[in-house]
Amino acid sequence: MSVRAAELPSRDALQQLVRAKAGTAKVHHLVPVHPALAPLLPDGGLRPGAAYSVTGGALLLTLLAEPSAAGSWCGVVGVPELGAEAARSAGVALDRIALVPQPGERWLSVVAALAEVLPVVAVRPAGRVRDADAARLAARLRERSCVLLVCGDWPRVEARLAVDEARWEGLGEGHGYLSGRDVVVSVATRSTATPRHVRLVLPDATGRLSAKAPGTGPVELRAVG
Amino acid sequence: MPPAAAPTRCLVLWFPDWPVTAWRLAEDAPPADAVAVVEANEVVACSTAAYGEGVHPGQRRREAQARCPELRVVPADRLRDERQFAPLVDRVEQVAPGVQVVRPGLAALRVRGPARYYGGERQAATALLDGLDDLGGGGRAGVADGIFTAEQAARDADPILVVPGGGSADFLAPLPVSRLGDAELAGLLPRLGIKRLGDFASMDARQVRDRFGDRGVRLHDLAGGRxxxxxxxxTPPPELARQIEFEPALTLADQVAFSVRATAEDFVAGLAAANLVCTELRVHLLAEEGEHCERVWLHPACFDAAAVVDRVRWQLQAAAGTVIGSGLVRVRLEPVAVDAISHHAAGLFGAGADEKVHHVLSRVQAMLGHEGVVTPTIGGGRWLAERQVLVPWGDRAVLPRPAGRPWPGSLPDPLPATVFADRRRVEVTDANGARVGVDDRLLLTGTPAVLAIGAARLRLAGWAGPWPVAEHGWDPARATAGCRFQVADDTGGAWLLVLDADGWWAEGRYD
Structure with missing residues (x-):
């Protein structure tokens, strides 16, 4: 029996079909991010079921702020020194965040448990995570539509968000007060070869992320006349 | 108006100044102190010692304190009064059934049955007071026709007074009208020349009705012993508390948790039978050598048996080795707050999202312990670590310092995203490697140039300070003093540092 080539769907069409089947439900439920960060991420937000690597406490708080403001619960595992006041300033709703500061050896099972119901879980792994464990957790994340934010190493991440070229403003030699930090946030994804960058102020004078042009440094006083 | 029924023969147990006694029983305080229970700035009840100094109910608080400077002022608490009175009522019910609690500190019962059983009214009263001897309170008993007359008899009793049947009017006649407990009449009648209950009772009932209305008629009847x-x-309330005794004593937390499971299930089932669920639970642990440990646990929803067992285990783990040093002989579970079971029924289409969150967080809590899952709350204070209060999941937030105060010296935004619960030891030196300090006039001894954290040495690009913070200078135990600095290093990081008598510390990191 022969099969005619014309009846077989092309590879592209198959891929489209698969993508449509796999992606339909998910794409609508992206976890929102700050508008200034959205263009850097491949989907314009955090994709449920994926893991993202994050460096820096302020960036983590910024990522937690948007879903938290939208009414979602967030979990933070293994970060005992998370600054709660900075989190509040960044826009995180403190009555909808659950902290597990000292999970110890069982951090992985704690993350797996929280991933069942919380849409966003941040974790600082207590040790090296094995590929098999990561794969099992990834399956759980996909099944439960949970976003995992990792402060540290993780085998397969969707994107790596990092703070590059940070510079604090407002501090002089013995005077001033920290007023904001000019940063370049870089996002390296699996699909894009080169990282994308954006220049931001994180945190600004109110503790939030802002995209406006950075202000000038401290005014230097000089003796004149 | 229906014709008034003949007064029944009553026995009233009266505990003078019950709010004071209740406070004393609750706090385990010595009976000799001068204590006054105060509500709305007015003394409600006071102890014998306070009476001796000239304090009396109805006095303003400030006046009472002026009379007796060492007076201990306690806020009134109706719940405490009720709670402490309940065991006494239970005991009375064991001696004679059918008790009416008129108010905390005053209980009435029909005397006919007990009198027949104990062979006389006086004997019945003696039996009741004897039964209450070990619970404290110093009760008095009065027997008379009607609750009002019996209460007046109890007030004059030492400790028992029996007014013979039909003798109410004669007994009440010489008492002052203030005994009616009506402020308006107590003020008005003496001004009309009516100072005794007998005078008031001898007034014409119609005139009393015309002048004082129905309430006056009622008081007029009381004054006449009618x-x-x-x-x-x-109806005695169902016993909702449960306890289990261990013989021999148990030493392992797991053994206790295993043994207490059936009791916990019984406890929850007992509440469910009364259409109730427990939202606040008191667990009382008693050990072999008499040490005991008591704690109230809250639950965001309601306790089921597994949650009760978890609380017992956590409490035991926290108390073992510190409060409790020997084997456990008794666990008692008491509901502190209950709610109607209908408020906690699962929805027809499954539980809501928050319910699921709660289930999972409780599961993690069961895995890691009560303090394992926390939610942050911002309280008051000047230091970052003391401002963030971590509340275990399910507990009520108790802020040690109120958040709404100005707290001069606390930091404005932006705040460090990393706050070290235990400050980290660091070192700040000037360009020559000499340690930087401040003198008594808050002048720096050098220019900060290098920050050393562990093995890392960071060059400083900017710094600001010192900002002195001094707290509780009057209390050596709580006194803290230090100077804060903000420094920015040349790698783009910034730190919040504290310099105190012990040296340099990192309070937080801006990252």
């Missing part, structure tokens, strides 16, 4: 109120015996 108290028509019957004794309405309470």
């Amino acid at each position: 108290d028509s109120r019957p004794v309405t015996a309470r």
